[in-house]
Amino acid sequence: MEKEIRNKLIDTAIAQLQYSYTPYSNFKVGAALLAKNGQVYTGCNIENASFSATNCAERTAFFKAVYDGCYDFAAIAVVGGPAGKPVQAQDEPSGPCGVCRQVMQEFCGPDFEIHMQKAGGGVFTVKLPELLPFGFTKDSMEA
Numbered sequence: 001m002e003k004e005i006r007n008k009l010i011d012t013a014i015a016q017l018q019y020s021y022t023p024y025s026n027f028k029v030g031a032a033l034l035a036k037n038g039q040v041y042t043g044c045n046i047e048n049a050s051f052s053a054t055n056c057a058e059r060t061a062f063f064k065a066v067y068d069g070c071y072d073f074a075a076i077a078v079v080g081g082p083a084g085k086p087v088q089a090q091d092e093p094s095g096p097c098g099v100c101r102q103v104m105q106e107f108c109g110p111d112f113e114i115h116m117q118k119a120g121g122g123v124f125t126v127k128l129p130e131l132l133p134f135g136f137t138k139d140s141m142e143a
């Protein structure tokens, strides 16, 4: 993907941090999901007093898209960390959680790109099979 489009997606994800609802962790995450038709779906994490009911930023974006009838995705930008800032001590940013990787696997192909903001402003990019090797899909259930 072109750097300019990637950077715009990162900026859109940063703009979602203000909506992040994190009274329990203050770990704020924003996401911007680019559909193949050019539409961008945004998301933030939404926590809950019953912790397991928390929804990550990535899944918020995916579920908004699917609700909108969109199923074809090119890339997602994910930003944030404690108080919305990437963790400084790590060269690699914190990646999406396992549940979000599985949701990506449901709707995205092996070319799907995940762009993560690093501390210091750089971007770390991987494709879905790097995040979730040997992923479980509907094809895995066929006899």
Ligand code: THU
Residues within 6 Å of the ligand: 022, 025, 027, 028, 029, 044, 045, 046, 047, 054, 055, 056, 057, 058, 078, 094, 095, 096, 097, 100
């Ligand atoms: N979280 C996300 O929104 N996305 C990630 O990629 C990792 C974790 C959220 C869930 C929870 O609100 C907080 O970060 C701490 O786990």
